[in-house]
Amino acid sequence: METYNVRVQKSAHANLDSLPLRFGIHFKVDQILVLNVETDMGEDPQYRDRFHVKAKFKDPTNPNSKEMYGHFVLEQRPSDRDPSLVTVWRNDRDTEWGLSTTMTNLRKDGFVTVEQLLDMHPLYLAGKVVDSAGLVKHLSVNIAKKDIARFEDAAAKARGETELAIKNLERAREELEIARNKAEKMKALASEAIEVVTKQEVKISVQQDEIDALKAKAKEDEARYKIEMIAAGRDGSVATLSSPDTLVEVRESELVRGSLCTVLVMGDGRTLHMKTSTFDKDGSVTKKAKGLVRSRVRTTCWDPIGAPGKWSNQGYFRNIYLVE
Numbered sequence: 001m002e003t004y005n006v007r008v009q010k011s012a013h014a015n016l017d018s019l020p021l022r023f024g025i026h027f028k029v030d031q032i033l034v035l036n037v038e039t040d041m042g043e044d045p046q047y048r049d050r051f052h053v054k055a056k057f058k059d060p061t062n063p064n065s066k067e068m069y070g071h072f073v074l075e076q077r078p079s080d081r082d083p084s085l086v087t088v089w090r091n092d093r094d095t096e097w098g099l100s101t102t103m104t105n106l107r108k109d110g111f112v113t114v115e116q117l118l119d120m121h122p123l124y125l126a127g128k129v130v131d132s133a134g135l136v137k138h139l140s141v142n143i144a145k146k147d148i149a150r151f152e153d154a155a156a157k158a159r160g161e162t163e164l165a166i167k168n169l170e171r172a173r174e175e176l177e178i179a180r181n182k183a184e185k186m187k188a189l190a191s192e193a194i195e196v197v198t199k200q201e202v203k204i205s206v207q208q209d210e211i212d213a214l215k216a217k218a219k220e221d222e223a224r225y226k227i228e229m230i231a232a233g234r235d236g237s238v239a240t241l242s243s244p245d246t247l248v249e250v251r252e253s254e255l256v257r258g259s260l261c262t263v264l265v266m267g268d269g270r271t272l273h274m275k276t277s278t279f280d281k282d283g284s285v286t287k288k289a290k291g292l293v294r295s296r297v298r299t300t301c302w303d304p305i306g307a308p309g310k311w312s313n314q315g316y317f318r319n320i321y322l323v324e
Contacts, residue, residue: 002037007084014085017103020114022090023068024121025059033057050075095131102132112139221321228319237302240312244323247297250289262286272299272317289320296323
C-alpha cells in the first residue's frame with residue numbers, strides 16, 4: 001500500500017470547506033495528512049498537475065481519531081516535495097464537485113463559516129446536506145430578511161458555476177478519453193510496427209546466417225575441387241568443371257545406357273548421369289546432390305588428358321559443388 005504525506009494549507013478550500021463538512025475536521029495551521037492509498041485513480045481530466053486517489057486517513061490532531069475513507073484530489077507541482085490537498089469527498093463525484101463550488105461561493109460571500117460547516121457535518125453524514133440544493137436549503141432558513149436577496153443571488157451564482165464546472169468536467173473527461181484512446185491506438189500501432197521490424201530483423205539475421213553458411217560451404221567445395229583435380233591428374237584425367245546452373249531435381253536408380261545411375265536435372269533442361277556402382281558406391285555424392293536441390297551448382301567430369309570433353313560432352317558427371 002502506497003503512502004502519501006499530503007500538505008493541507010489552512011487557508012485553502014479543502015481545509016475551509018471540504019474537510020469541515022464532509023469529515024468534521026478543520027486545522028488551525030498548515031498540516032500534513034498521511035494517506036494510505038488503496039486505489040490510484042490516475043490524473044485529473046482538467047489539470048495536468050492534479051491526480052486522484054482513494055485512501056484511508058486519520059485526523060493527525062486527534063489521538064482518538066477513527067480511520068476515514070475518501071476520494072482525494074491532489075496537486076503535485078514540480079517544485080513541491082509533497083502533494084497538496086485540493087479537495088476531498090465521500091460520495092458521487094459530480095454531486096460532491098458541485099457541493100464544493102457552492103460551499104466556496106457562499107463562504108466567500110459570508111453566508112456560511114467553517115464553524116457552521118463543522119456543525120453541519122452530522123447532517124452531511126445523515127444524507128441531508130450532501131449536495132448544493134441541500135446546503136442552500138439548510139442555510140436559507142436562518143438568513144435574515146435583509147440578506148435574502150443577496151443570498152439568493154449568491155446561491156444562483158453558485159448553481160451557475162456548479163453547472164459550468166460539471167459541464168467543463170464532462171468535456172474534459174471526454175477529451176481525456178479521446179486522448180487515451182488515441183494514445184492506446186498509437187501504442188498498439190507502434191507495438192505492431194516494432195513486432196514487424198523485429199520479425200524482419202530476425203528473418204534477415206536468419207537469411208544472413210544461411211548466406212554465411214552457404215559461403216562457407218562453397219569455400220569448402222572449392223577446396224575439395226582442388227583436391228579432386230589432383231586426384232584426376234594422378235589418374236591421367238582432367239576434372240572438367242561445368243558452367244554454373246541451378247539443380248532442379250535428383251533422380252535415383254534410373255537406368256541409363258544399361259546401368260543404374262543417379263540423374264541430375266539442371267535448370268537449362270540438361271540431364272547429367274553417374275553410374276553409382278562404379279563412382280558412388282557409398283552414395284555420398286547422391287546424398288550431397290539431394291541436399292543442393294534448388295541451389296546453384298557446378299559439376300565435374302573426368303575427361304582423359306588427351307581427349308578433352310570425351311565423357312563430359314556425353315552427359316556424365318563425377319561430383320557436384322555449390323556455387324557461392
